[in-house]
Amino acid sequence: MRKELVDLSINGRRHELAVEPNRTLLDVLREDLRLTGTKCGCDDSSCGACTVVVDGQPMLSCLLLAVSYQDSQIQTIESLATQGELGALQRGFVQEGGSQCGFCTPGMVMSLHTLLESTADPTEEEVRAAISGNICRCTGYMQICRAVRHAVAEIREEEIREKERLHA
Amino acid sequence: MTLPEFTLLRPRNLPEAIDSLDRHRGDIQVIAGGTDLVPSLKQRLFAPRYLLDLKPIRDLRGIRNGHGLTIGAMTTVGAIADSPLVAEKFPVLAAAAAAIASPVLRTTGTLGGNLCLDTRCLWYNQSPFWRASCGFCLKKDGKVCHVAPGGEKCWAVFSGDTAPALLALGAEIEIASPRASRRLPLADFYTGDGMARIKLAGDEILTRVHLPESSAGLRGAYFKYRLRGSIDYPLAGVAVALDLAPDGTCRRGALAVTALNPKPQLIPGAEAALRGSRLSDDLLDRLAELTNRAIKPLSTSASTPDYRRHIARVFVRRAVRQAWQA
Amino acid sequence: MPETAPGFAVIGKSAPMLDGKARVSGLAVYTADMTLPGMLYGKVLHSTVPHARIVRIDTSRAGALPGVHAVVVGNEFPNRYGILPIGHDEAAIAVDKVRYIGDNVAAVAADTEAIADEALRLVQVEYAPLRAWFDAEESMRAERDLIHDDRPHNIEKHYSHNFGDVDTAFARAHLVREDRFRCPAVTHAAMEPHATLAAMQIDGGITVWSSTQVPYYLQRTIANVLEMPESAVRVIKPAVGGGFGGKSEVCPLEVIAAMLSKKCGRPVRITYSREEVFFTHRGRPSQIVDLKTGVDRDGKILAVAAATIQDGGAFCGYGPVTVLYSGNLLAGIYQIENLRYDGFRVLTNKPSCGAMRGHGTVNMRFAFESQLDMIASQLGIDPVEMRRRNLLKPPCFTVNNLRVTSYGFPECIDRVVEASGWRERKGKMPRGRGLGVAGSHYVTGAANPINRSDMPHSSVTLKADRDGAFTIYSGASDIGQGCDVMQVMIVAEVLGVDPSRVRLVAADTGTTPVDLGSYSSRVTFMCGNAAKRAAEELKKEIYRVSAEAQKASGKPIPQNFDEALRLALEASGVIVAHGHYAPPEAARGGHFKGAGVGPSPSYSYSAQVAEVVVDEETGEVRIEKIWAAHDCGRALNPVAVEGQVIGSVSMGLGQALQEEMIWRNGFLMNPGLLEYRSPASCDAASPDIESFIVESIDPEGPFGAKEASEGSLAASIPAVANAIYDAVGVRIMELPLTPEKILRALKQKKKAAA
């Protein structure tokens, strides 16, 4: 099959690649770009492990044709830790046991990342709704909800400190 | 799982799209969000030589308020679920859209795809290896139906959530084709055959859905049965839309179901039963009975036909009551 | 709550996973994430028929396809294996006959997945069909077309036990109940599909990375099948995305990847599709339980007779162990002095069953705890009281010789009764709402190893080096349960150093000592004890070496650890110590046939209360809340204990309400995560779960710790079933507790009342 030259914007960087039209974004991320943080749990769009953020929205990369997403901004789990420093959400996961085997975690974190972008202080119901397409077999979701609460509290404290700094 | 080989065509506008469909007739398939199609391609339920990507066609997207509401086929079901406009004017549609799959699929799946969804069956939505093990079936590559052996008909079930809501609202759809574009009631779109599920020629595209102004503000409710609280397709779905007079009598109303037959459908006789009625147990029983007569669930899913009949009746009662009292 | 347990510096304070940061950043490397130069993609051809002789396989066209580098069929590697020494009935690729749809027939290694797929399409197989057996009870009557020729009537194993005087006890019972319970098969559905990367080395050895819970058994099996010395096989466990027992025996892909790599001399990776994971299965068998219990007027259990049939699928696997756990552990939670057990493990033409969280006990516990409630209700005894009247009195030996030491079960009951408001609310709730209680327990590792020997079950080596760090070398496999950090915590505690100074090298048979694996909840207890002893030895050794060196030079003996360490290293360069663990003789059980399974150095306990709301018109159940108390001996790492307890409950609730492998006419209808419904976050099966840690301080566990990852699963299911009964008065004796079954029962009840 003929490959197409595509230009994908991933984690703020442009990647020029030759890709067959029948390859999913998940395959291209994992195999061509070696961004293996995004996981494949089912490959039939039913588990959420492959969730990435496309133009601000969480989507399942196992069903997106890579060549169709050249005009989009794609964000994967690898974008969240800047210079090895975890974000608040990730810290919440680590502290509260939100990640056990870790296999659902990248997808879970991406779904929650978009939630927190739009909702600063989500209720537990909102948290659960946001991850209702991400199956976790380990945690029973309780500690994931705690991880989000942890993150929200941390972000808020940080904001307060920031304000105090500005006042001082 | 690999996808079959195909060439992806990305038309810039509708005429180009129609032209491609016309040119590759029989060997081409439309892809919208791909949430139904891509898993099916992986299972080799289809292997078209060409895929026509509708994403680049900008004007197929968006919700336009005017006389009624016009929704482009490429509008995502998530956008519909989240639209304050839809929630205000057509609450039953908002509810149905919000019940689809899960958030990560609603960002991608479109209204057009939801209405054109392939019918589903446990004997069909399987890998090639799996289907080979049971000798395939009528719907794809085989000669028998495992659900109704001996018959010639496929009973795979239409399992989209928005269709019943739109049916109850009296929606019309617009279809573009190399010939003149046409507009028809959504109710006339479905065939009732599990195989050739919709009346859409190979060179046609569903472009828009029109919701009539006369349905704006109707009270509505959507009830969906599934075994798991999210992700799952409906195993039964009931939508109702009602126009109530200030005294509580029903001026006009409609009841529609999904996931119980090879097509989503309005319940025949329900409009007549509702018109001029007040809410009563009698009325609810009558509607439940009308529904019972209109559906024919078979063993195509994890739930049994008997139970799906039962839940359909209960949901009809509950949906109508809830809409009435909303 | 204090940060650490009193008297401890590290133990009892929640600590994150060692590689927690990597996991949340997408940087943890799982097997399917790995590639090697020259790596090929392996794929397996699966049987489309359930039971047949293979008449002919023609792979010539597949082999000739450009880009294909190896094709293998079964008779090239015919050595059989199996997890139990008494069950070596498997070949990774079928030899001569296939035994289930999905059985492995041939495999290829190719440059790309697409080429490998294409090659599989070119393999031609001719089958001569045999009669297939799908129903266990029918299979037991088979006279011909046996699944394995040496297993008459397709019976893999039958155990018959009789302890005490069961018949006399029944004869004097005030009430005897007999009920039949049924549980369909369920499966692990770990989020990571199995993957293996095998790389033949130029020196003739082979290195295998695999998503396994048991690197050591995998090493042995590959050596056996490839006919290589064990020392030439190195198995490394990368990050593993959950196992729950599904990766606790050798799975076909692991051996097949090695075969392919051996054949073509290149690295080969096989990653299972989700469908292949379902056909590999090794999950909880479908099971029929016929349970008979006799009690006196006060509800005291006088005798129990249980008969069970487990549908084990096509191979032995862990089968005999599963069926023995079902029987032997009956005695481990309540006082039962007269116990009869008849357990059948039956072969059928379906994927092989195996160990799954709560191995062997879960279905039996559903039956037992349900029936206990039925009896309580007949006698008019409160279900909590019923359980309290039948407690064990440890320390004790049960009638079948299980040694029970620490026993936090009574406290578990107290905690959930208290928290749920049982006394105030039970029986006073509106119709449709109910409370149910149940207990469960589990082994903390098996006292007897699979391959009988007196060698340690876990060994740990600990090294102190000049960088001031301590390196643990341990064979234990972290599969998400957190045993890596557990070992670091223990070593840091004993040495009195900050955990950041303790490193871990784990689960690599090339560098780490043998640990039997992550199954039967053995790691915290066994490997934890080994790590503790290694640290104690190391500490002693550091003081000894430093003291000797100082004495020799007439200087004062160091009092401070870091000072001693510096001096010891100066004197001997590196200090190494070892620790081992083997269960004590007294814990190893009795001497009857099948006595080896069930004994454990210690048992965990759980009590749970479920609150449910049942919709009587639809039969739908909503679980409002679960209170779960678990006796883990001591919570070394509370956040991990809680995570394991809640996770167990969640998995139990999935089985309770909605999970099942759906079989129709011999076809598995739901081999995928859409139709196999493990709980989602917004789901009747994902309620608020409140966990309570009960610390009975086990006399032999490391710092008193015992099992936390499995024991809570089994109680969840009957707690929900009992709560449904409390809510609407119907008793469902077949899992899952679907709306449909509840509705049917409600209708029947109405009819009976009319």
Ligand SMILES: Cc1cc2nc3c(=O)[nH]c(=O)nc-3n(C[C@H](O)[C@H](O)[C@H](O)COP(=O)(O)OP(=O)(O)OC[C@H]3O[C@@H](n4cnc5c(N)ncnc54)[C@H](O)[C@@H]3O)c2cc1C
């Ligand atoms: C795990 C999972 C769960 C799901 N659960 C639900 C559910 O609960 N409820 C539900 O309703 N759906 C569900 N879906 C299906 C799907 O996500 C939605 O129905 C979605 O709206 C389909 O839209 P799409 O754009 O992705 O369709 P596509 O997959 O792109 O297309 C579906 C079909 O429609 C045709 N088509 C699409 N657009 C047009 C058009 N404009 N003109 C002509 N033909 C067209 C395609 O050729 C294809 O045959 C689920 C899917 C998955 C994978």
Ligand code: SF4
């Ligand atoms: S209803 Fe019959 S023909 Fe249709 S998909 Fe199912 S088995 Fe096949």
Ligand code: FES
């Ligand atoms: S891998 Fe994409 S949803 Fe499971």
Ligand code: FES
């Ligand atoms: S942490 Fe293992 S699946 Fe979620």
